[in-house]
Amino acid sequence: MASPGRSDDHSSTASSRFTFRDAVRSVQAAFGAQSSSASEQQNAYDPFPSQMHIEPIPAGGTSGEDPTSTQRQHFPHLSAAQLEKLFPLPDTPSGSSAKGPSKEEQAALRRRELVRATLAEMELNWKLDPLTLGERSDFNQGCAAIVELLSRVRVNEKDSDPLDYSPMGQQLSEEQKRRQAQQRADSLSSGSQTQKKGNAAFVRHWEPHDVLKAIDRQDHETLLMIRDQAMDLLLDLSTPGSGATSGSGSLRTPLGYSISLGPKWDATSIVICGALSKFVNSLPDDDEHIVASAGQKGESSATTKRRRGHKTQLDPRTMQRLRKLKVNLKLAIDSSIFKDQTNLLASYMQVLIMSEGLGWVADSTESVQRALENHIRGVSSGEGQVSSNPITVANDCVMHVSNAVGDLILAAFWQMVLLRPSEVAPEAKESMNPDLFSPIPGYIFARDDRVATQYRERIRELRRVLDEAKLRADEEEGRRQSRARTLSTTSRKSVAPSELDNESRPRSGSTSQQPTVQLSRNRNKRFLTQAEQLADELGTAFRTSSEQRLELIQRFLKL
Incomplete structure (x- = not known):
């Protein structure tokens, strides 16, 4: 009697088997956190894919890196397509798409932005690592390992279908899946314009007072969003009615305003300075690297001199932004020196020097090189x-x-x-x-x-x-010289002239x-x-x- 009982128990367990996620859903439903309605459970939105697998490392490692070594040369890359699959949008059509994205869509888009900003910060820290003792810091190595693991995660296409997280763990029927797929296709074909308007509505129209309020509250996340959506506001706030000008009518920049609030706002000043640095890094490089590569390939010096000093031509709007950025930094340097807040001067000067371009560094180095040569030779300057x-x-x-x-x-x-x-x-x-x-x-x-x-x-x-x-x-x-000494006069007479010539002539094939x-x-x-x-x-x-x-x-x- 015991054996059939165990068999029935096993079959009932197999039919009602559910995952740990189903257990969590059941506990939430028991405490009222989730509605007991079956339709709401079917339309529940899960911010993460249900099934994922890790892609194996190919032979030789990823991107040519040694899989057995922890010292990477390049920071791993997570593409935008992979990021969208790891953090998908809700599959069910939003009922309020005409008014903009739903709360679930806003949360998903916000989650992607935060992850994208975090990855950019990790990559920036990786590039700025001082390489103490020839190795990167443990933090940067750990970040690279995490991003490399995420880049190998693959999501199945069928995971885009919504799942039923009821306690019994039953999936939606095939008929329901086909109906929902048809509903999604109809929604995408008929409401593409509405979806574009909804996505545009998600991008907020920022005003100068938003920047000042974020600086007052030290809201760094808002400042980063303004950096991505309205960079011009972090360069110039001198618009009518914005309150961004001083009593004398001179320009008062966000960075200068943050410095004027005192040392407690140093972290906010660093965030704004980082935004300016990111803008400079996004500009196209000067053609100095072309000159250096041409010198390595052995091109003529006349060609190199003719091309030296040539810089990439930027559009007028970018040039105006760059001029405003330099004004921001110079005013920040003057204000910091005046207020005796010199702990961030090096950061301001670093971005200012970067804004001048690599051509400025090359020209300045050549000027100092000529002065060094004259000094070492002992030549006085006339x-x-x-x-x-x-x-x-x-x-x-x-x-x-x-x-x-x-x-x-x-x-x-x-x-x-x-x-x-x-x-x-x-x-x-x-x-x-x-x-x-x-x-x-x-x-x-x-x-x-x-x-x-x-x-x-x-x-x-x-x-x-x-x-x-x-x-x-x-x-x-x-x-x-040893061969020449061993060849005595008598031995030279006994050696044939052809052999002597071969012995004395340098062998061109010998490296x-x-x-x-x-x-x-x-x-x-x-x-x-x-x-x-x-x-x-x-x-x-x-x-x-x-x-x-x-x-x-x-x-x-x-x-």
Whole structure:
């Protein structure tokens, strides 16, 4: 009797089996959180897909990354299509679509925006990681692992159908599914214009007083929404009746208004400054990277000089925005200095320097480079000539930021000693570090000690490559002299002339006799010596402040 009882119990359990989600729904219904109506249960909206699976990692890892290594080179990407599938809109047609999106649709769209902003913040932190000891921080590595896992999540197409979360776990019948699919298709075909109007209604029309109110309340989420939907309000509030102008009638920007409220609003000022930084980063890059790539490919110097200084032409509206952004930052710098709130000056100056473009960094580096060459050679500056004091030239280029002055000196030093394409054998270029041929990138300019770190690493690598080339040349010279000593006069007479010629002639097929790096004769070896000594000085004073690094450079140059 016990055995049939167990069989009946098992069959009844199999027929009424339901998941943990069904259990949660049952508890909510028991406490009145969910209506007991069957129609409401069928139309219940679940913000997440019901069934998902993880796509296996292909051979060789995703995007060429080693799956066994935690050190990634690039931040993983989550496409917009994947984000829409992970956070779907309600499948049932909204009854209030004529008035705009329903509450469920608004919640889903808001959820996507928050996730999209979070992913952008993660990627920004990844790019700005200082790479301490050559590794990214644990936080950035964890964020990359989470986003990589999300990028592998796949949602089945059938999961877009609404599910019945009743306690019994019964799915909708096939007839109900077909009816709802037909209803959705009819709604999409007949009300496309209404849906567009509903989506447009979801984008709020922001006013200047909304910005001021968000700053007063330190509502950073609202400021981020304004950044995405009405960036012009974060650049200029001087509209009639907005209350954004001071008593003297001068322009009062959102950033300046936040600074005027005191140090307690520093976090809000950082959010606004970050919005300005994101706008600058979204602008197209200058053509300086084309010039650098042309130099690496060995194009003529005349072509490079003709193209130098050329910048990407922006449309008039973007140029107006860029001018307003520079006014914002300059007023913020003046206000911060006047109020003795200098803790955010470096951030303001960083965005201001970024707004000038990479061409400004390249031109300033060349000016400092010429001053350095004159100083090391001992050439005094005459009237109408370039100054021989590189610190003065750097200060003329950048004001109020000491780490920018030091970075210009280091960038100019490296530009004097970097390898030229003609000094490296063609077969050795592929195996060598490409940083040895290119200037220090402008996007790390005036950012903490990144330029100093890059300078030290590149000088160390250049020294290693030159030492190996010199050692290889010395070994070859020693072997040649050893062969010459072993060939005595008597042995030379006994050797056939053809063999003697083959022995004395260098073997062109031997890679050991062809130097990988051979510095040109017109290169000033004193520049390289000074650059190596400066790198050693920076190595002993590693992790010092920007002011201390600048003083160290001044003492080294005896200025």
